[in-house]
Structures are given as structure tokens and as C-alpha cells.
Amino acid sequence: MVKNESETRRVDALIVGAGMGGLLALRKLTAEQGLDALVIDQAAGVGGTWFWNRYPGSLSDTQAPMYQLPFEKELYQRTKWTKRYATGPEIREYLEDAVDFWGLRDRIQLETALVSATWDDTAHEWEIETSKGSIRATYLITALGLLSNRNVPDFPGIGDFAGRIVHTADWPADLDITGKRIGVIGNGSTGVQFMTAAAKVVGHLTSFQRTPQFSVPAGNREYSEEELQAFKDECESIWDQYTREKLGFGVDEVSRKTTDVSDEEREAIFEWAWQKGGNYTFTNETFADVTSDHSANKLAADFVRRKIAEIVEDPETARRLTPTEIFARRPICDSGYFEIFNQTNVDLVSLRETPIVTFTDRGAVTSDGQLHEFDVLVMATGFDAVEGSYRGVQITGREGELLSEHWADAPRSHLGITVSGFPNLFMILGPNGPFVNNPAAIGIQSRWIARTIGHLVESGGESIELLPEVEERWLDTCLDELHGSLFLETGSWIFGNNIPGKRKAKTANFYVGGLDNYIRISDAEIDDGYPSYDIRVAASV
Ligand code: NA7
Numbered sequence: 001m002v003k004n005e006s007e008t009r010r011v012d013a014l015i016v017g018a019g020m021g022g023l024l025a026l027r028k029l030t031a032e033q034g035l036d037a038l039v040i041d042q043a044a045g046v047g048g049t050w051f052w053n054r055y056p057g058s059l060s061d062t063q064a065p066m067y068q069l070p071f072e073k074e075l076y077q078r079t080k081w082t083k084r085y086a087t088g089p090e091i092r093e094y095l096e097d098a099v100d101f102w103g104l105r106d107r108i109q110l111e112t113a114l115v116s117a118t119w120d121d122t123a124h125e126w127e128i129e130t131s132k133g134s135i136r137a138t139y140l141i142t143a144l145g146l147l148s149n150r151n152v153p154d155f156p157g158i159g160d161f162a163g164r165i166v167h168t169a170d171w172p173a174d175l176d177i178t179g180k181r182i183g184v185i186g187n188g189s190t191g192v193q194f195m196t197a198a199a200k201v202v203g204h205l206t207s208f209q210r211t212p213q214f215s216v217p218a219g220n221r222e223y224s225e226e227e228l229q230a231f232k233d234e235c236e237s238i239w240d241q242y243t244r245e246k247l248g249f250g251v252d253e254v255s256r257k258t259t260d261v262s263d264e265e266r267e268a269i270f271e272w273a274w275q276k277g278g279n280y281t282f283t284n285e286t287f288a289d290v291t292s293d294h295s296a297n298k299l300a301a302d303f304v305r306r307k308i309a310e311i312v313e314d315p316e317t318a319r320r321l322t323p324t325e326i327f328a329r330r331p332i333c334d335s336g337y338f339e340i341f342n343q344t345n346v347d348l349v350s351l352r353e354t355p356i357v358t359f360t361d362r363g364a365v366t367s368d369g370q371l372h373e374f375d376v377l378v379m380a381t382g383f384d385a386v387e388g389s390y391r392g393v394q395i396t397g398r399e400g401e402l403l404s405e406h407w408a409d410a411p412r413s414h415l416g417i418t419v420s421g422f423p424n425l426f427m428i429l430g431p432n433g434p435f436v437n438n439p440a441a442i443g444i445q446s447r448w449i450a451r452t453i454g455h456l457v458e459s460g461g462e463s464i465e466l467l468p469e470v471e472e473r474w475l476d477t478c479l480d481e482l483h484g485s486l487f488l489e490t491g492s493w494i495f496g497n498n499i500p501g502k503r504k505a506k507t508a509n510f511y512v513g514g515l516d517n518y519i520r521i522s523d524a525e526i527d528d529g530y531p532s533y534d535i536r537v538a539a540s541v
Helices: 020-032 073-078 088-101 189-198 225-233 235-241 263-276 279-284 294-311 315-321 386-390 438-459 468-482 515-527
Strands: 009-016 037-040 114-120 125-130 133-142 164-167 181-185 204-209 215-217 332-334 346-350 356-359 363-366 371-373 376-379 394-396 425-427 461-466 533-537
Touching (some): 020 088, 020 133, 073 235, 215 279, 438 533
Parallel strands (some): 114 394, 133 425, 215 332
Antiparallel strands (some): 125 133, 363 371
């Protein structure tokens, strides 16, 4: 259909997603590159992941000083967070403030979904359809989030349930769980946070657990005035550390191995981490081999198993809560999760031992014939993550190829940012980006994108496109880095193992070679004049 040109809005850059990634890209492209940029988001407010995940207990388990938009010193000084971890509402407030502080409110169009984007190789721009009209943009930046596409599994007879069914990532504003009977499916980070908070206020909670998870104390606490001021004074050194760290979570990434110390010393170090709290403190600040070596992993896992047995009073409940797999999912921390199972209003159902056979109007019936009644069913069932965020949007490249076709046998990109055949498309947290603290990745990728677009503008380039062989090489690099990873052996979203049939043979999903190496490789691309790219220069230049 030929569109009326007057109905089509024209911008230099269209950014899809008003979460941390989209907002930082907007800031950089407008303030540093002077571009006319616009953000669209299907949500009714900014915040991305944090807009949607409003379930009770929602909190970032990255230490708050590291869970901030990097390289923005003035914004950092405004942060009001006072505890080791920031809650969902605090993060939303922080992002709202960033929008006003940077004067970007007029450049954000909410309740607007991306429908399709097609590269016009004659005009050298993207022709974009949104739910609110057409836009043409020289650059398309997709900041769709890693964990946006909700996983809602089907259960037999679930349509018969007469109560309310909610997903944690689509939490209704009018839902008050106080005094209610709640069923919860899922016990990943979200389920653990939700149940720990909900158990304090609900009438009754039944946890339907498929796979028991390792979780360590979060060690949440108030920061002193002095500590808060020190973070503000030294924020640039936090960002500087990214160039030397593997993960960017602000934990001391030790090189000591479990075999370097005696049994007593090892136990004392695990105990120190348990008392200090923090997921990556336990996995990376104790010993370097916990996440890479089976024997070391078992020592860490057995430590947590012993703690569960100490905390949970009923031995049968403790047995069902104790993981039998290796300790190699995205690590979880909590503020009293195992303790809730000592409460009389909390029950645990192992779906491995007694799966749900059907739902009735009153609740779920398990294979032992028991009806578990509840008023609200909470699905804390996670996401079709990473490239799953791109399902449902139609992005068509230079030769008419759909991004979904391009990724048919495995999602592929360079640095998690660019895709061959898709000129002037830049992703933030796209597939095969670094597996690190997300704000760190967002900062580095936004900076890379802004610099690259700045280079194009200055040099009269009208398009930049990744060379296909580089994309294949980067996929191989990501796969090589993954070789032997313990994380491949568990059913986590990190590699797409959580969705039946999703993970394909060549899928890497992340670059696990470390933040330091990622920064070095991505900086070198710019410093060397973009050897991995075909840059087309306008004829008149
Ligand atoms: P996760 O970590 O993917 O957890 C999802 C949970 O839902 C997990 O316990 C799953 O059990 C469970 N699940 C999923 N499908 C089913 C079915 N069909 N039946 C029973 N149980 C099911 O998602 P989260 O939202 O908790 O966390 C995602 C990330 O957000 C987290 O890692 C942080 O980075 C922030 P399973 O383990 O697959 O047996």
C-alpha cells in the first residue's frame, strides 16, 4: 500500500524500547550526536523490564551502585537509592527522573508498538510501521530487552480455573494479594523474590516447584551516608573497572581455586560469602572454579544443600527444596526464601513427584489426587529470552530477508549489536552480546552505537552493514567460549534451554569471554576503522 508521505514521520533514529537501553541510546544520540531521535514503547510508561515486572518483591539483585546507567556522572549524583539493592519502584522512579533530567520526555512516544521495519535500499533508511502510524528513520535501534517475551506454559484444564491468573511480568495494578490464597508456578529469581515477599501477607501460598534452585542470602542492607557518598565520588572508577572485570557486577573476581585451600579454609570462605550475601559474591568472589569445574561446583552446591537442611525444619520439605542438579543457572539470592517454608501458611508441591494433572474451578489437581485450592494463580514462569524478544516483530533486511529467517538455525550478530544484511540496524542486548551486568552492557553498546553513527554522519556514510563472514566468525567465537561451560548443562533461559525445543545446535546466545575482552574487541573495531563492516558513502560526498 502506498502511504501518504505527509502521514509519515521522519526522524534520524528510531529507538524501540523505553527501558534502560533505549533511554541511554536516546540520551547519547541526542546529546552527543545532535540527532533527531525518537523512542517508542508499547508500554504506558518508561522502564522497560521494570515497567512490566511490578510483582510484590520485585528488586534488582545487582548491587545498586552497579545497577545504574553508566558513563553519566551527573545522573549518578542524583540517585536516591540507599540500600544494597534497588526495588522495582525505585528503579522506575530513577528512570523517570533521568528522562526529565535529560529533557527527553517529548522524544518518547508511549503505547506505540513496533509492527514491522523494512530496509529501503534506495532511500537508505528504514520504513517502519508502528501501531500508531508510519515512521522513516536512517537508523533503527532495537532495545527490546533480554527478558520481555513472557513464557506462559499451558496446563491441562487451566481454562476451567475460575480465579485470576497473572504472570509476574504483567502484574495488574488492581491486584491485592493480602489475605488471599495464592498458587505460584515457578521458582526462578522472580518466583523466589515474589514468594518471599508474598508469604508475609497472603492467607496461604502453595509453591508448585518443578526444579529446586540454589539460592544464597542477598545480604540486603542500608548503606551508610559515607558509603553512598563514596559511590558517588568514585562512580567513574566503577565504570573504569569494566575494562578489567569479567562480569561487571562489582564483586572481587578472585583467581583462587577451591584446590588452593584446605577444607577448613574453603568452608570458611563459603561461610564468609553466605554471611556477606549476594549471588555473584557466592559464585565469583569465593573461588574462580565454582562456575567452571564440576568438582568445585559440587563443593559450592553441597555447601548450599547443607544450609537448606539447616534452615528448613521439615526434613521432607527440605529434601524437595534441595537441588540435585549442578549449581549452574543464573545465580539467585534471596531475603529469607527457604525460611518461608517453615511458615504454616506455605506449602510446597514438587511437580517432578506429583505433576499437575488438571485444573478445576477451585485450583490445581496433582497426580496424587490432591486438589490445591487458591484464589490467584501466579505464573512466575519466565521468558522466551534473548532473541525471543524479537518474535512478533517483522524486521526485513536489504535483500528482503526476515530477521527471523536469518536467525532460523541460530541467532547471530556481531557483538550483540549488528546483523549482516540489515544495514543501519543496531541492537542493544541483542543475541551474542556479553553475559555481564546488564547496565554495563547497555552502557558499552549505547556508546558503541553512538560513536558509530557519529562516524557515519561525519564521514558522509549513508549506511553501515556487517560483513557476513564476520557474523559467522563471531558466532564461532561465542560458541568456542562456551565450550565445556557448566551452564549448558542446566535448564536455564541463558541458552534457551527453558523453552522446550528452542535451543538449536549452533545457538550461543551470549559471549561469555568476559566484559574486559568484549570492551577490547568492540573498541578495536572502532579504532581500526570498522574492518568488519561495509560502509557506503553517499554519491555526493
Ligand atoms: P526463570 O529463571 O526462567 O524461572 C522460571 C521458572 O518457571 C522456573 O522455576 C521454571 O522451572 C518454571 N517453569 C517454567 N515453565 C514451567 C512449566 N511448564 N511447569 C512448571 N514450571 C515451569 O524466570 P525468572 O522470571 O524467575 O527469572 C528470569 C531472569 O530475570 C533471572 O534469571 C534474572 O536474570 C532476572 P524449571 O526450572 O524450568 O524447571
